[in-house]
Amino acid sequence: MASDPGIMIRILLVEDDPGDVLITREAFAENKVRNELSVVSDGETALSFLRREGAYTAAPRPDLILLDLNLPRKSGHEVLAEIKSDENLQRIPVVVLTTSETEEDILRSYHLHANAYVTKPVDFNRFLTVIRQIDEFFVTVVRLPAR
Numbered sequence: 001m002a003s004d005p006g007i008m009i010r011i012l013l014v015e016d017d018p019g020d021v022l023i024t025r026e027a028f029a030e031n032k033v034r035n036e037l038s039v040v041s042d043g044e045t046a047l048s049f050l051r052r053e054g055a056y057t058a059a060p061r062p063d064l065i066l067l068d069l070n071l072p073r074k075s076g077h078e079v080l081a082e083i084k085s086d087e088n089l090q091r092i093p094v095v096v097l098t099t100s101e102t103e104e105d106i107l108r109s110y111h112l113h114a115n116a117y118v119t120k121p122v123d124f125n126r127f128l129t130v131i132r133q134i135d136e137f138f139v140t141v142v143r144l145p146a147r
Helices: 016-031 042-050 076-085 103-111 124-141
Strands: 010-014 036-040 064-067 094-098 116-119
Touching: 010 042, 016 124, 036 042, 042 064, 042 076, 042 116, 064 076, 076 094, 076 103, 094 103, 103 116, 116 124
Parallel strands: 010 036, 010 064, 064 094, 094 116
Antiparallel strands: none
């Protein structure tokens, strides 16, 4: 059963590269995706956001996390491990969205229970397609847990 395509989902983008953040925002805008996008730039801040600690006590609970692996302060793999071991967060789907194509990163991500692993295309038009496909899958195909 698909989610209602009229429902806006909340997405947390964990990405330290300002260029990739801009491209992701543009991709959502280009695809006319209405989803609410929050952005944090390092692993520790991502966990504070998700746990609603410090400056993030009023942070919205995301329905989907787009997680880069190469992050300062705490790696994407460390963040993924903490999310999937926290009973309050583990139900949130995590899509690893990274430049790494190494088999080791792919295997480790799935071992840590990533829901999907996507290598970021370098080409902007292909990146638009990837963002649209992620959005379509999680908005119209998959049924997400109630908030």
